[in-house]
Amino acid sequence: xxxxxxxxxxxxxxxxxxxxxxxxxxxxxxxxxxxxxxxxxxxxxxxxxxxxxxxxxxxxxxxxxxxxxxxxxxxxxxxxxxxxxxxxxxxxxxxxxxxxxxxxxxxxxxxxxxxxxxxxxxxxxxxxxxxxxxxxxxxxxxxxxxxxxxxxxxxxxxxxxxxxxxxxxxxxxxxxxxxxxxxxxxxxxxxxxxxxxxxxxxxxxxxxxxxxxxxxxxxxxxxxxxxxxxxxxxxxxxxxxxxxxxxxxxxxxxxxxxxxxxxxxxxxxxxxxxxxxxxxxxxxxxxxxxxxxxxxxxxxxxxxxxxxxxxxxxxxxxxxxxxxxxxxxxxxxxxxxxxxxxxxxxxxxxxxxxxxxxxxxxxxxxxxxxxxxxxxxxxxxxxxxxxxxxxxxxxxxxxxxxxxxxxxxxxxxxxxxxxxxxxxxxxxxxxxxxxxxxxxxxxxxxxxxxxxxxxxxxxxxxxxxxxxxxxxxxxxxxxxxx
Amino acid sequence: xxxxxxxxxxxxxxxxxxxxxxxxxxxxxxxxxxxxxxxxxxxxxxxxxxxxxxxxxxxxxxxxxxxxxxxxxxxxxxxxxxxxxxxxxxxxxxxxxxxxxxxxxxxxxxxxxxxxxxxxxxxxxxxxxxxxxxxxxxxxxxxxxxxxxxxxxxxxxxxxxxxxxxxxxxxxxxxxxxxxxxxxxxxxxxxxxxxxxxxxxxxxxxxxxxxxxxxxxxxxxxxxxxxxxxxxxxxxxxxxxxxxxxxxxxxxxxxxxxxxxxxxxxxxxxxxxxxxxxxxxxxxxxxxxxxxxxxxxxxxxxxxxxxxxxxxxxxxxxxxxxxxxxxxxxxxxxxxxxxxxxxxxxxxxxxxxxxxxxxxxxxxxxxxxxxxxxxxxxxxxxxxxxxxxxxxxxxxxxxxxxxxxxxxxxxxxxxxxxxxxxxxxxxxxxxxxxxxxxxxxxxxxxxxxxxxxxxxxxxxxxxxxxxxxxxxxxxxxx
Numbered sequence: 001x002x003x004x005x006x007x008x009x010x011x012x013x014x015x016x017x018x019x020x021x022x023x024x025x026x027x028x029x030x031x032x033x034x035x036x037x038x039x040x041x042x043x044x045x046x047x048x049x050x051x052x053x054x055x056x057x058x059x060x061x062x063x064x065x066x067x068x069x070x071x072x073x074x075x076x077x078x079x080x081x082x083x084x085x086x087x088x089x090x091x092x093x094x095x096x097x098x099x100x101x102x103x104x105x106x107x108x109x110x111x112x113x114x115x116x117x118x119x120x121x122x123x124x125x126x127x128x129x130x131x132x133x134x135x136x137x138x139x140x141x142x143x144x145x146x147x148x149x150x151x152x153x154x155x156x157x158x159x160x161x162x163x164x165x166x167x168x169x170x171x172x173x174x175x176x177x178x179x180x181x182x183x184x185x186x187x188x189x190x191x192x193x194x195x196x197x198x199x200x201x202x203x204x205x206x207x208x209x210x211x212x213x214x215x216x217x218x219x220x221x222x223x224x225x226x227x228x229x230x231x232x233x234x235x236x237x238x239x240x241x242x243x244x245x246x247x248x249x250x251x252x253x254x255x256x257x258x259x260x261x262x263x264x265x266x267x268x269x270x271x272x273x274x275x276x277x278x279x280x281x282x283x284x285x286x287x288x289x290x291x292x293x294x295x296x297x298x299x300x301x302x303x304x305x306x307x308x309x310x311x312x313x314x315x316x317x318x319x320x321x322x323x324x325x326x327x328x329x330x331x332x333x334x335x336x337x338x339x340x341x342x343x344x345x346x347x348x349x350x351x352x353x354x355x356x357x358x359x360x361x362x363x364x365x366x367x368x369x370x371x372x373x374x375x376x377x378x379x380x381x382x383x384x385x386x387x388x389x390x391x392x393x394x395x396x397x398x399x400x401x402x403x404x405x406x407x408x409x410x411x412x413x414x415x416x417x418x419x420x421x422x423x424x425x426x427x428x429x430x431x432x433x434x435x436x437x438x439x440x441x442x443x444x445x446x447x448x449x450x451x452x453x454x455x456x457x458x459x460x461x462x463x464x465x466x467x468x469x470x471x472x473x474x475x476x477x478x479x480x481x482x
Numbered sequence: 483x484x485x486x487x488x489x490x491x492x493x494x495x496x497x498x499x500x501x502x503x504x505x506x507x508x509x510x511x512x513x514x515x516x517x518x519x520x521x522x523x524x525x526x527x528x529x530x531x532x533x534x535x536x537x538x539x540x541x542x543x544x545x546x547x548x549x550x551x552x553x554x555x556x557x558x559x560x561x562x563x564x565x566x567x568x569x570x571x572x573x574x575x576x577x578x579x580x581x582x583x584x585x586x587x588x589x590x591x592x593x594x595x596x597x598x599x600x601x602x603x604x605x606x607x608x609x610x611x612x613x614x615x616x617x618x619x620x621x622x623x624x625x626x627x628x629x630x631x632x633x634x635x636x637x638x639x640x641x642x643x644x645x646x647x648x649x650x651x652x653x654x655x656x657x658x659x660x661x662x663x664x665x666x667x668x669x670x671x672x673x674x675x676x677x678x679x680x681x682x683x684x685x686x687x688x689x690x691x692x693x694x695x696x697x698x699x700x701x702x703x704x705x706x707x708x709x710x711x712x713x714x715x716x717x718x719x720x721x722x723x724x725x726x727x728x729x730x731x732x733x734x735x736x737x738x739x740x741x742x743x744x745x746x747x748x749x750x751x752x753x754x755x756x757x758x759x760x761x762x763x764x765x766x767x768x769x770x771x772x773x774x775x776x777x778x779x780x781x782x783x784x785x786x787x788x789x790x791x792x793x794x795x796x797x798x799x800x801x802x803x804x805x806x807x808x809x810x811x812x813x814x815x816x817x818x819x820x821x822x823x824x825x826x827x828x829x830x831x832x833x834x835x836x837x838x839x840x841x842x843x844x845x846x847x848x849x850x851x852x853x854x855x856x857x858x859x860x861x862x863x864x865x866x867x868x869x870x871x872x873x874x875x876x877x878x879x880x881x882x883x884x885x886x887x888x889x890x891x892x893x894x895x896x897x898x899x900x901x902x903x904x905x906x907x908x909x910x911x912x913x914x915x916x917x918x919x920x921x922x923x924x925x926x927x928x929x930x931x932x933x934x935x936x937x938x939x940x941x942x943x944x945x946x947x948x949x950x951x952x953x954x955x956x957x958x959x960x
Contacts, residue, residue, distance in 0.1 A: 004755045005882045009866040012889040022902040026812050027848040034813020
């Protein structure tokens, strides 16, 4: 019987070889897939195993982790949750990550390559691994002032440092408290999520970066830049009038409150100062769609919106095919849409001699011991205008605040320039109110701002006042003439 | 494996130099090495789970060491020539099982209460108690069964006993026989619960071995030749068909796919070893696949199992939950594992019984699980060795059957857990939590030890038999 016994022993060997081969496949070849599968609860357990790094504004942790007694070892907390929610986002068990929690996930969780040396030393010394911290460019007082000034309006504020692109404030209202979304209790999370999702105010929408609005008259700054770059001066005479009917249509464009601006023809300077629709509609048609579109593109329209590192949505100029559409587009209506971030970039470019800096939210990445691992270096986004165009345009915008529609943004001792906007949203809907502007102390641009009040109705003076408050706060924290 | 490669300690030279070495000291060294590995594993688990090493972490390994050294002493006195590798392999597997059961006990307790959860609580200490019972059973069997051939005298009783034990759960009402959808238990509420199939497996192998040795001539010689292969006569197919039908009945009434596959596989292999005829293998495989196909078409539970096997992620949180969780555990372990005590194996259902290899694979990785499988391979190979060494047909057949049954059972359950074949509910020998399985497998080891003892024992020089053919031949003139 020995021969068949040997063969059976061989068969046993074959069976075990099959097991070995299959285990290699399951544990090594497919191992990574199984390890990272979102259904694998170990992924979560591991994600909450380490103390996640903090998100810091002005030395204060606005998002941090606290130890729990449960299975998931650390729970996330957001101090001043509603104030910073559009920036921090959340890291939820059920709903994943958004905001900085998502964009800086590797740093916060400690997996980032820049933390590699730290991880090795943690392994050797037995120290508990902790994620790195993310220091934001936001300034607490500017952010809080903007949040408070927006009040019960639905809208957003973005404030930038024009010289660097650092984002000083990014506020969206109505906002939400991210804390219930990160509780280690799926029922609490689910209830909070359902309530927020059903809210008609869409509190989880980040209006500062991720929603677009018709820019209305603020777009006249872009058209002015195109005109100045194409031989116009602030004193150039341009046609205006009570109304303008573009060739090929019977729908006239009128001025706000039915005025005739300051006579016909008027000057470029005075057309911007009083926000003359008829003048800019005709100016846009005369410049042609290509020149206006090119200038808009230089500011960032129809480009991939910058990642700050939150992904902003793109702004669009649209594609006006004929004179009537171009006339409407030139006063920021029709298909033109922009984010508040884009509005602030326009104002910042004008203030900064024509150079738009790439906006950014993360100033610094630090290791758990607060040693700096990485600092964001300011970078150019585009040269939207030559300094020769930027200088007169800046002066025109200052004129708007000193003598025109933007008087509510005046600050003592600070040169403020800007442009108001009142965009129509179609029949039955209330107007969207805008202000984009900048503050210059001495010869240094200190802050640029965009305020939007979505379908607020009333006058753009509301947005202008809010912008004034935010600029004042920005000037006081940034200081003049740095 | 350390247990296998530990330096063999040679027996001290004795004056009677011609005696064949018993290798008992080798066995003792290997058992102690196994105890050392178990102790190290316990400390590693304690360090990872409790973040602190206390003397309490040595408690379970110490209990186990006492029990296993006791087992070694029993073998030393009762089966001195037995194979020295079999006992240490089984002991190491048993110890690893206890420690991972302990690890799962701890994982099931809130972190704050783990320090208070000492070694006298939970499933682990129960498993140690069962280990003690099993080793006593091993000693008793070795003591009363001094010659394995005596078993063949009780072959038909064993067969009856085996069939009765298999059938009993099927006949009892579900309240006394069903746990988690498998009707394979005898439950005496408040007293004990037994899986009789574990013992029936041994009894049936004894019966098969005896029956097949008696009938091997007719099964291996009478034949019809078809397509170059000798096929047995129709009337000789009877016993095979009976076993096949019985295993199908088990499948249907007890809803236990794994067990029926086990019985049938063991029977076919023993039949093949007894007759040396490949045709039996072909017939067996044919019958098995025919039966499996039939079961798949007729029994919805089997369809479900196959469906889950092919598409586990289609309903990952429902029907495919078990296998998906097992795969996550194995995949998370990867090459080297998370480290003993550092994974999260408690998410896998039945982690301490059917899925204990998923726990081991998660925390010790492919390397650790491969090591565990090699221990089984070694155990099975030493069993085969015993079958080759022993001189009587019954012993050969029984040892081959026992050795093969370990390998087949490991293949079916580990293959199921790692999605090589459809998952069936079988215990993992020596590792899974459960008294019946542990005691039955140690009895199996006792039989292998007894047979290998017989095989390696020097033949008693008997008086040369008077043989007719050695007498001088004379031509008688008539």
